[in-house]
Amino acid sequence: MRAIDIKGGKGPVSSLFLSSEIPKPVPAAGQALVRVKFFGINRMDLTQRAGLYQVPPQAGPILGVEFSGVIEELHERSNANSDEYFKAGDEVFGLAYGGAYAEYVAVSTLMLIHKSQEIPWEVAAGIPEVWVTAIQAMELIGGFSPGKSILWHAGASSVSIAGIQLSKALGASAIYATVGSQEKVDLCRSLGATTVWNYRESNWEQEVSKITNDKGVDIIIDFVGQNYFQMNLNSAGKDGRVVIVGMLSGAKISGKDIDLSPFVTKRLRVEGSRLRGRDLEYQRVLRDMLVNDALPGFIDGKFQVPIEKVFDWRDIQGAHSLMESNTIKGKIICKVT
Structure with a gap:
């Protein structure tokens, strides 16, 4: 062939x-x-x-x-x-x-x-790949439930595009995103993000603190890695979860002063995952969640x-x-x- x-x-x-x-x-x-x-x-x-x-x-x-x-x-x-x-x-x-x-x-x-x-x-x-990845990060690992707030980094990436729409459909209290251009800001807003920051023009960590009155975000989905690690710890709320699914800025943070105290003071959980290495039964569960949670939305046009x-x-x-x-x-x- x-x-x-x-x-x-x-x-x-x-x-x-x-x-x-x-x-x-x-x-x-x-x-x-x-x-x-x-x-x-x-x-x-x-x-x-x-x-x-x-x-x-x-x-x-x-x-x-x-x-x-x-x-x-x-x-x-x-x-x-x-x-x-x-x-x-x-x-x-x-x-x-x-x-x-x-x-x-x-x-x-x-x-x-x-x-x-x-x-x-x-x-x-x-x-399949992006929506299953979004479901895994948000629901299975992030522990999403209606009323929680969520931050999607790389907001105009395909996974975050899926995640923003799922967050809205499943009842997130606030949906935040970070992107690198005004076009991407507009796209994320059109999909349901409540607040979007262009990281080239503003400090999203400071903005998260301000908009949440220092309470932070319940779930953070990160594709950036090294450059955002400390900022994610600072921006997560109490009992928050940071899910690392990518490392676009690099994987190593040696040489940087990382403050681990948020792990203790905010009882944080940081977890990484790679979908492709999971066994078939694990992926089958996610496939079923995709069919149940998202497929009707593709058919009636609610999901883009x-x-x-x-x-x-x-x-x-x-x-x-x-x-x-x-x-x-x-x-x-x-x-x-």
Whole structure:
């Protein structure tokens, strides 16, 4: 089959190319073979391409974890452990451990979702990874419940775009976000954020203190890492939770004077997570939460999946270059042609 490959196994954007010599996957027990129509680009793909990502053993060398497509065939035992029935010809979207940058991907039926006609193919391909990640960070780890306040860093990233909408739908008392441009401020406000700060123009830590009367925020979802670590501790409220799901500014904070007293005085919990390394049963729970909490919103139009650009997959280098620019507001999607 055809698939996007990497010259030498890892490298810069220029190492990506469309190969026609990739073995077509064969579905194992519990899996379906899906003919891919669209796939989503995620930041982890860039890290994996560069050889800096610890890929789970079941992922394989082909990039990509989210897709939409049509079931081509199923292993005879594929529906044995599933609450839903799948068959050849079903239109689906879903989450895989890897291999979505291809004409075909083999994936567990536990991670597939039937695609409603109201959801366009390109939109469906941009849902699974980011919305499941947002649900995991906010609900499973962050312990969200109605009435809590929440702060989403990198507010115009796809995960935070999902998270802001979920926070509003599930009854957050206040939804804060940090971004790097006025365009992104406007986007987050349009999605339901109550207050958005451009970190290039204001000190969001001081603004959090001011707007909350020094009480802080119940849940902080952070993609930045090093530069925001102390500020997150200072901005969290009593019994607050800081969830670290990215490290865009770096992972090491050595050489800095970190004040750990907020851990004790505010009884904070700081926890990190990476979704892709989780086992199938854990991911299945999140998939079910996505179906129950969010799928109706995609069907009736309440939830948006902003798409920055749809690329022909032959221009995969352009798609990765745009992701690396850090200027996007939403998903980058590729069409398999």
